[in-house]
Amino acid sequence: MSTEAKSEVLARIRGALQDSPDAPQVRRAYRRTSGRPAAEIREMFEDRLVDYKATVHHENAATLPERIAELLGPSARYVIPEGLDRSWLPEDTIGRRVLVESRMEDAGTVLSVRDLNEVDAVVTSSTVSCAETGTIFLSGRPEEGRRAISLVPDHHICIVPAASIVELVPEALARVEPTAPITMISGPSATSDIELERVEGVHGPRRLDVILLT
Amino acid sequence: MSRTALGMPTIRPVHGHGNLHADVDFPTAAKEEMANIQMRANIRHATHTIRGKRARVVEELPDWQELRTAGSALKEQVMANLPELLEQFEKNFTARGGTVHWARDAAEANRIITELIEATGTTDVIKVKSMATAEIDLERHLAEHGITATETDLAELIVQLGHDRSSHILVPAIHKNRHEIRDIFLSEMPETDDSLTSEPRDLAEAARAHLREKFLSTSVAVSGANFGVTETGTLTVVESEGNGRMCLTLPDTLITVMGIEKLVPTFQDLEVYLQLLPRSSTGERMNPYTSMWTGVTPGDGPQDVHVVLLDNGRSAVLADPAGRSALHCIRCSACLNVCPVYEQAGGHAYGSTYPGPIGAILSPQMTGITAAENSSLPYASSLCGACYDVCPVKINIPEILVHLRDEDVRTRHGERPPTEQRPTEEASPGLAGRLFRRLPRVPSEMDVMMKGASTVMSSGRRMALAEKALPLGRALAGRDRAISWLPGMAGGWTDERDIPAPPRESFRNWWADHAAETEDRVRQDGGSRHVPAPDRADHTDEEDSP
């Protein structure tokens, strides 16, 4: 690391700013808090997700395991982060098995990327969701896990507790820890690189199921 | 106001090198590119489609103008306090286990990155699309050191496998159609065979299969960054396909190259840019994936994390008070999509990594306007103002173009000594290096254009109309300034355009046709501007009056 380069770059910048420019005050006159009722916000969120070709399901604590079982299908190996509420999950069967993943080696399994590439699905919770843009935020909390587990498997089942849905981007960002590893997800991975024709599913999970949990 | 009027800076601006220089000057390149009919059809389709999408999602937000105003003011704050912010960023990024490197120019950045990769012992790296690494021509430099860098963005992969160049910031392979892409994949991807169709879905699937093993096995990734948050040391990458997440998450070592202008002061400020960028860029409410990381997180993602802070001419841009706002650019590409010149000429004609209206101001400022092959870029515009209207951070591109034309005229006519010589071959890798052996001189294009200007100026009426045509109704600061911006309209590349009619007769007729086209474009794009051609003297965005 060259301190010489640093000093020179900073000196150049200071030289460039010798006119001491006056920057205007930043006015945050844009919308920062929502005035909409929760039901409307939820509806907006769902509308945006569908627009992105994610599949949306409405469940409560009692119906959730059955839904997850159905989405996984009869034979699946799926991974969950260690902090996920186990009461949300269906019982294991001969064909369907859960793998609990921990990021700390002493607390459970740490799956290699190749292991993750072999599992069929991942189930995680989420930190907060923004309705206006249809965006789900993951921030590495125990119920969300490290980033690789929600990335490598081809099918992501993401649980969004209804109380965690806000309308606006500023409201959502205010609810995540800035220094956590953050992933914002708005629909399944997509590309429009070939003649601008949108194709869902490139490198990220090609299937995204969002479960709104009330 | 020009630099000279303020007195020469104590530190002379040091310009940038790398893929910033055109191989040939814009008029010549544009002529060649305009002959490529397939490419032009593809580009027209792309720009019109994205434009429409952008207009729809921008219209949805009742506070779009407030977001733009905040986005612009924040960047002004960043530029005014850049030394302090950079040092704070370094402190915070380092405190979280990351390593910060400073690079004065392309050669230094390339050397740092090469050494970091060599230290890991690998010769294979994966890359996620980054304009900064294209600017410094990293891939070629790494290849010279026996390191293979695989592009993972689908469009970049198409460009890389096709041994081609990017033509658009956002959709680099937009000049290729599906059949051309299939042919490239068939000849370059060993795992494909004749059963591959030219359906985009199949082609995307082929790319997924081709890159999957790379993602799982490669231990070093190189990325760019859309934003760097000063107060936390957080880096951000905005993307669509998930290749970014793969590169940022799976390898052991992550090296990020970030221009020094990419900082924002606080984490909260992302609430502005994460609304402005996706809507302006892909015309989506939000792009599929955005990743943020702050140094190293134990047990999650790369444990060896670096950022290279790149100057390469940015401080020279900052030195010009009339041009420095070009550094506010968040690379959304909205200005490309509305530009009639870009639509006609395509991205390759600009030569530099940065094409379109933003490239026309940024490249010559980074290299210095005296770099002859870039001095024609400020003329690559009809000054219609559409780029300014769509810019999410309100960069007044037409005004900077006018300013640069003025600079160009004055340097050529000896009023100001050139601030710097052309790059040496050693300091200037890639295109610029090849260029060096050819040294194309713009055949005193300005002098040719001056003749056109005198025609316009000979008529008082035409002169008045031309004056009003300036997007800001900017008062002409005397004869010199008028000369400096009028000529581009009459000369050079415009002779070759087939739509609209070339401006052979008079400026007035040309403008009458052109303004209607612009108005149409702005309407399609959801703009609210009234363009009473050519008598428009004001601008709808009140806050921007000079």
Ligand code: SF4
């Ligand atoms: S200049 Fe403005 S519109 Fe053009 S790419 Fe940059 S931010 Fe976007």
